[in-house]
Structures are given as C-alpha cells and as structure tokens.
Amino acid sequence: MSAVGDALKVAVALCKQFEGFRSEPYLCPAGVATIGYGNTFYENGTKVTLQDKLITQSEAELMLIRSLSTQYLPTVLKASPGLIAYPERLGAITDFCFNLGAARYRASTLRKRIDAGDVQGAADEVLKWNKAGGRVLPGLVKRRAAERALFLAGV
Numbered sequence: 001m002s003a004v005g006d007a008l009k010v011a012v013a014l015c016k017q018f019e020g021f022r023s024e025p026y027l028c029p030a031g032v033a034t035i036g037y038g039n040t041f042y043e044n045g046t047k048v049t050l051q052d053k054l055i056t057q058s059e060a061e062l063m064l065i066r067s068l069s070t071q072y073l074p075t076v077l078k079a080s081p082g083l084i085a086y087p088e089r090l091g092a093i094t095d096f097c098f099n100l101g102a103a104r105y106r107a108s109t110l111r112k113r114i115d116a117g118d119v120q121g122a123a124d125e126v127l128k129w130n131k132a133g134g135r136v137l138p139g140l141v142k143r144r145a146a147e148r149a150l151f152l153a154g155v
Contacts, residue, residue, distance in 0.1 A: 010091025036060025
C-alpha cells in the first residue's frame with residue numbers, strides 16, 4: 001500500500017478508537033453537534049444538527065473515510081508535505097486535525113516543529129492539546145499519547 005493509504009489506515013483506526021460510534025447526533029465536549037465517528041459535517045457540506053436522523057455504523061465509517069481522505073489528509077500534506085515519508089506520523093497528525101481542526105494545526109508550534117524536522121519537540125507538542133472547554137479531558141490525554149507514540153514510531 002502507498003504511504004497515503006497507510007496513513008489513512010492509521011487515522012481511521014485512531015478516529016474510530018477515540019471518537020467511538022454514535023448513530024444519533026450528539027454534542028461533543030466542545031459543544032458541537034456530531035454524528036457517527038466524530039463527523040460534524042456531511043459529505044455535501046451540511047452541518048450536523050441534533051435533529052438529524054440516525055445513521056448506520058457503515059454509513060458512519062464511509063463518512064469518516066471520505067472526510068479523512070478528501071479533506072483532512074490532503075490538508076495536512078499541503079501544510080507539511082514532508083510527512084509523506086512517514087505514514088505513522090501523517091496518520092497521527094491527520095487524526096489530530098480531524099479532532100481539533102486543520103486551522104489550529106496550520107497555526108501551531110506543533111506544525112513549526114514538524115516542518116523543522118524536530119521530531120521529539122513535535123511529539124512533545126502533541127501532548128499539550130488535551131483540553132476542551134478549558135478542561136483537561138482524560139480521553140484527549142489518551143488520544144494525544146497514542147498520536148505521540150505513532151509519531152515516534154521508528155525514531
């Protein structure tokens with residue numbers, strides 16, 4: 001498989017593990033309407049609302065794969081093209097962007113460290129992104145630790 005395909009597998013696995021599946025819309029810890037495996041938008045660009053109909057697990061998985069492969073992974077590669085050589089890191093940062101948004105990544109010290117080749121500094125920077133609503137969330141602490149471990153794989 002290609003580096004992009006491998007990175008996509010990593011990102012899908014992380015998202016599924018840490019987002020979990022919900023068939024009905026819900027509010028995430030940041031107060032955003034969400035469905036499936038953490039999607040806040042449908043493929044057509046429509047925002048998820050709490051009044052939306054239930055979806056199946058297979059629909060949610062397709063939504064996740066499509067959003068990761070068409071939106072988040074290309075955005076990460078555009079911001080940090082050097083990650084193409086490191087599928088585990090690319091997958092971890094794609095998961096990070098899915099969770100927090102690409103704009104936050106693009107403006108972050110994390111990106112600056114990645115682009116400078118500071119692997120250890122970037123891995124440590126990931127751990128700082130563990131809050132929602134100003135509170136440290138145990139789920140985010142675990143997610144960032146998993147992303148960090150993948151980022152350091154093979155170092």
